[in-house]
Amino acid sequence: MKIMEFCKVLILLSVFWVSAGFAQPSKVLIVNSDNAVFRYGTIASEFKKVLQQNAYQWTEFNLNSHADAEAELKQLIQQENPVLIYCIGTKAYSLARNVASNKKLLFSAAINWRRLDIGEGTYGVANELSSAQEISLLRYFFPTIKNIGLLYNDKFSREYVETIKKDASALGINIINQPINDAQEIGDALNELLPKIDMFWIISDPVVLSSKASVQQIFQSAQQRKKPVYAYSDVFIEQGAVLAISADLATIGRQSASLALMVDKDKVPEGTVQNPAGSTVTLNKCALDALRLNFNQDALDSVNKIVECNK
């Protein structure tokens, strides 16, 4: 009889725990480096929309509104016990990694994520499109371009340039790369490089882009030689880049949320870091017209923003 009673209690307890587990929706902690920054805010907003559609709960922690962020974040994690911590920006990820290395972490908007301290149970969406994505889209606009040149510093960008060369070669494009040790070498390097190429590609290299003067020098030289400039960011459009292709922020937020849902269901291999799936394209028609450079007009269906000359 005692055994029967014991079994009943056990069954009741099991039912209670199982139902309690199902009743509680999964909770995600969003740690934002600075929610006043537009890009971080956009990503967070799209991330939350997807969580809401999937009946997930979340708590937000913005580093910019806490005096002792580390201690308060630690306390919040203990209190909330989230299934996953979503970190927006490098600062948020670094802090979360310090205080909750045993938790599943998902990052996005971290510049050069390969330099982050990545552990087991870390997932992410990179900040930049892969070079293969960029080159594919570049070909959509300029199908006849064959030789693209770029400047880089070997210490900072060697691996990235090797990847670009490999990806470009697979698509029949020849990358002519010229290493520089410091910004003083830009002028001579451009004199050597520009005559050999159809287009110049500005990559995110801290030595090449060390100052405004360096950037101006690139655009002035390219203009003198009538060579178009392609850039990884639309901040260079104003300077005269003909095309800029970058990651779409809203998609990064949605993609991070999709990844979070899959991570929660253990459907993603540990350590998965994805490239952004969405792109934003800015086309500078004013610069194209000045160079009398034709582009594939069908590609206009993929343009977010067209820059015309001020009349």
Place this chain on the structure above:
Amino acid sequence: MKRILPVFFIFSVFITGSYWSAYSNVGSTIYFYNPETNINNFATLKTAFDTYLVNHGGYYFQPFDSRENFEAVIKEKKGDIYLLSSWHLKALQQKNVPLKIALVGTSKGNTMQRKVLSTKKDIADVSMLKNTVVAGAGSEEYIHSVLKQILGKEQEALLKDIKILIVPKDIDAIMAVGFGMASAAISAESGLDKLAMINPNQFRELHSLGFSEKDYLLVAATLKKPERQEAELLEVLRKMSEADAGGENLKLLGIDGWRAMQ
């Protein structure tokens, strides 16, 4: 004095007539919303179309990023011509909104398109899409509806186990499969042609698991039989591809011309 009065009268009629004729079109607007794309190019569309339309009869263009707001202006009969996807048009017609197609968009001579579900070749059939991410450009409701149609009754139950990732445009969705951000993509067939052109290696890695029914590309519709002003605006729209600037504007919408519906 007798001679001056009739001249003054004719002059007044001419001036007022010209005035009203010139300004009678003010406010005539084309309203646009397309749930089959998610590209945020509204400012560019507005500038490009307004510049063209103002110079071709004083018309205006108003793009929408919200289905609710677009449907609200249809309800209030604010627009003269509405540009929308045929999927959306059918949905509105089912709700007894009396929209009628006046023009259908064309692309390389076609007025119809179908959507395709593409995956890498290691995904042999749709049942393998359980617990995966499917990328698509457009509203979530639209992608869900296309996916449901492609999966059919037999596989409809899979829908609840598929996560939809909304991306800005078709080419992003297809490349998301190639680069491993999604297991499958919903796109127009023409999207695959683009991929074949810009990244043939990736194109060769993909195959199609199913197709939707054929449907019109973008359509231009009116709520009633076009009167003179609407007919004039439709004619301006129909002839857009004949001018360089007009043709470029249509390309922003993913079409290259219009064909009148009989």
